[in-house]
Amino acid sequence: MVALIILLIVAVSWSGYIDRQTENYVNQATVQALAAFATARVLNAGISVAKSVEVGAVVSVQPLEILDPVHDLVEQYSAIMKLAIGSLVIQKVLLEIVATGFFKVVLTLLAVLLLATLLVGSANQSTLMFKLFALACLVRFLLILAVGLNGLVDNIYVNNKTQQNMVELEVLSLEVDALTAAKVPDETSWHSGITSKFSAAIDLINLENLKRKAEVAVPAMLNLMALFILKTLLLPLLFLWLLLRGFRVIWGVNFGKVWSSVTV
Template sequence: MTRSPPSLRALAAALLVALLACAAWFRPLDDAAGEHLDRGMAAAFAAFATARALNGVISLVQSAQVSAQLGVGMSVAPGELLDPVNDLIERFSDAMLAATVAFGVQKVLLAVGAHWVVALLLGAASLAWAGLALSGRPSPRWLLRAVALLLLVRFAVPVAAVGTDLLARTFLASQQ
């Protein structure tokens, strides 16, 4: 029984997976993503802290009351006019806290994906899958899923972070 040579599609897929497995060992993408996440986390935290400080000042102003005695005792709290603004600032600070936490989670996921164990597992799984694809034998479904999952774990956060940074610089830089 003779085996047919690998198809062009199998060869291209094996080459692509091999290149991605090799790219898993290089860190420039991780460094750029880490810088973007650090800048985003710092900006979100600064906005959160500013909003909370402003919220505190407005709450203090709201608590001030003016009393007047014109026959009938009356108390007016002019700071209550600021209540809608205070509510808006509270919601904004909650959003900035959520953004800060999201940047922190992405930093953790970036560190997990950049770990050498992930690169090693990705290389081994990719080598096994490419070997089977080039030999013409079908690869087990779990192996293909493992390669896809490891590619996702390794590259999802850095590609998303760098892509977001690139889009922001390209399209939003002209608006600033």
């Protein structure tokens, strides 16, 4: 049974199935984070243009300055998205490294040596080879398991919440972009058409509508910031910590004595 478990670990390592699954999850999460970042940049640009619109013939007024808090939040949201994308890229690179043939070969060689010491070696030799094999398994599978568990939690709960908030933010970015797409007459038209100038500005700027959009945007952005921090930083670190705690327990096992008691 022990030999079958060791051979199963080696087979899983060479199959690459869990490598592909975790890499697919990281790729999907990266695409999602890039889409969220792109929405933030569009929204940021739209708000910047809207804030620059001036209304008034004698005294210049900028009604869209009410969007200043939202604009600041968008900047912070963009920074969080950059951090999330960076974390996902690092995870992808590390997953590709541990999936290379070098780590598979090392794990296989240590598995063969462990099986040999279990059959003909002493208890101390078995314990040493078991710890080396466990260390190789840690290097080979620790990050994969952490990312895989994170992906499982993400698919069960986090991803649905993320999609809902992204839809709300994308709708807002499209509406702000549509508002700022309207053309306001040039400065030379002030004396010839002040009335039309105010009419165009009023059509462009519906303060109540913008207030409603801002109220929708703020919780959506806050939720997305929290969700991306959770799925790209906190959960992976939590699972890494839990797996390392489990490895410490395995590392403390005297495998030679356990094997001797089993064989007896």
